Amino acid sequence: MSTHFDKTFRADPRFARKRVAGLTWFGIALILAGFVCIVFTAQNFIPLAEWAREGGEDSALVRNRMAGITPLVMIAIELVGIAWGVYLLIVGARPWHVAATGTRLRKRYYGFHLSDQTFFHEAHRRFATGDPSVFAPFPHQVDGGQTVVMIWTADADQTAFVGISWDQNRRRTHNLPLISHTGPRYQALDAALRNKLYKPLPDEHNPLLRPGTRPAD
Numbered sequence: 509m510s511t512h513f514d515k516t517f518r519a520d521p522r523f524a525r526k527r528v529a530g531l532t533w534f535g536i537a538l539i540l541a542g543f544v545c546i547v548f549t550a551q552n553f554i555p556l557a558e559w560a561r562e563g564g565e566d567s568a569l570v571r572n573r574m575a576g577i578t579p580l581v582m583i584a585i586e587l588v589g590i591a592w593g594v595y596l597l598i599v600g601a602r603p604w605h606v607a608a609t610g611t612r613l614r615k616r617y618y619g620f621h622l623s624d625q626t627f628f629h630e631a632h633r634r635f636a637t638g639d640p641s642v643f644a645p646f647p648h649q650v651d652g653g654q655t656v657v658m659i660w661t662a663d664a665d666q667t668a669f670v671g672i673s674w675d676q677n678r679r680r681t682h683n684l685p686l687i688s689h690t691g692p693r694y695q696a697l698d699a700a701l702r703n704k705l706y707k708p709l710p711d712e713h714n715p716l717l718r719p720g721t722r723p724a725d
Contacts, residue, residue, distance in 0.1 A: 535596030542590035620653035638693030640700040640709040
């Protein structure tokens with residue numbers, strides 16, 4: 509799970525990467541299957557080319573092109589599978605967890621929003637309240653937006669984390685301090701996510717509006 513906040517997570521002792529056995533074995537299987545398929549394709553390149561020619565359209569030009577392309581396309585797909593397997597082994601199979609409890613972070617939201625510095629800081633202020641009546645409805649995503657909003661939850665810990673980042677062509681990013689919510693504010697954010705952030709959360713579904721549940725500011 510590579511994110512805009514990897515650097516922030518690495519510097520924060522609350523988080524740690526932990527290898528997930530299932531994803532690790534899946535990555536190994538992808539790599540092995542990819543190599544086996546490449547060997548098979550290479551050893552049977554001519555028969556596969558003939559098969560492509562026979563299955564082609566009537567046009568001789570189309571048949572001749574397909575004869576060479578089909579095995580090459582197969583190899584390209586197999587290489588993509590190997591690359592994906594390597595990614596899983598290095599990054600994907602080691603997602604971020606809460607260090608103290610071992611609970612895996614679940615990415616709940618990842619959106620690109622307005623390219624406006626005022627909105628960038630306003631988004632952080634709104635989510636920092638933890639109150640859906642303040643941050644929802646949240647604007648829809650926009651193409652090329654530079655305000656990046658990411659939300660993760662550690663559901664077993666009743667904890668949520670909100671990251672607000674300014675993305676400049678994915679090469680230079682500026683992260684505001686990571687926001688964390690627990691208890692009723694976690695429940696409120698979870699309810700807003702289930703309801704969709706771009707829609708207002710009905711008062712009856714907002715845990716912070718229940719008597720005796722709103723935490724002190």
